[in-house]
Amino acid sequence: MATDFKSLLPIIDISPLLAKCDDSHMMEDAGVAEVVGKLDRACRDVGFFYVIGHGISEDLVNKVKEMTHRFFELPYEEKLKIKLTRAAGYRGYQRIGENYTNGNQDLHEAIDCYREFNQGKYGETGKILEGPNQWPKYPQEYKELMEEYIKLCKDLSRNILRGI
Numbered sequence: 001m002a003t004d005f006k007s008l009l010p011i012i013d014i015s016p017l018l019a020k021c022d023d024s025h026m027m028e029d030a031g032v033a034e035v036v037g038k039l040d041r042a043c044r045d046v047g048f049f050y051v052i053g054h055g056i057s058e059d060l061v062n063k064v065k066e067m068t069h070r071f072f073e074l075p076y077e078e079k080l081k082i083k084l085t086r087a088a089g090y091r092g093y094q095r096i097g098e099n100y101t102n103g104n105q106d107l108h109e110a111i112d113c114y115r116e117f118n119q120g121k122y123g124e125t126g127k128i129l130e131g132p133n134q135w136p137k138y139p140q141e142y143k144e145l146m147e148e149y150i151k152l153c154k155d156l157s158r159n160i161l162r163g164i
Contacts, residue, residue: 010042014160015053021159056152064149070139071111082134084112089131111136113146115154 016031026032042049071079076095084092091112099106113133117126135143 010038010046010049012038012042012049012051013053014039014051015055017160018053018055018156054156056149056156060145060149060152063145067139067142067145068111071136071142072109074136074138078138079109079111079136082111082136084110084134086128087131088134089129091129091131092134093136113150115150 012035014035016029016035017026020026020029020032023029027036039049079093080095082092084090084094084098091114094110094112096107096109097105099108099110113135114129116132117130119130120127133143133146135146
């Protein structure tokens with residue numbers, strides 16, 4: 001039986017943040033303050049949330065989902081070729097049961113990829129996450145698609161933070 005996690009997690013429309021990101025007085029806007037309050041509550045109370053109104057095309061989001069499903073359908077041995085390790089900057093494939101949250105074993109598998117940054121950029125604090133992403137050989141289009149998606153997410157966060 002599948003669980004509809006969307007119904008359990010807050011859904012937050014960040015379009016008011018994007019609309020005001022070039023406004024130096026954005027934090028005085030009631031819509032922005034409401035979004036920031038929702039984000040704060042979601043992070044404190046739930047730990048996760050869905051974002052809508054971000055401007056990333058639904059087509060791209062659906063391609064990312066489809067391609068990620070294709071990766072997880074691969075044989076275990078193939079996924080392990082990009083196993084998440086400390087040496088890899090905690091980027092790559094994480095098998096079921098490897099991750100713990102608040103001392104409890106998580107029963108999910110994951111592929112972790114992030115915005116890459118130069119060694120030493122964040123000093124000792126960032127050292128643990130330094131390193132390039134590990135990309136699977138299959139599906140072949142995964143790396144290119146995810147790099148496009150990560151760039152759009154990075155640009156989105158940069159635009160929002162520019163106004164704060």
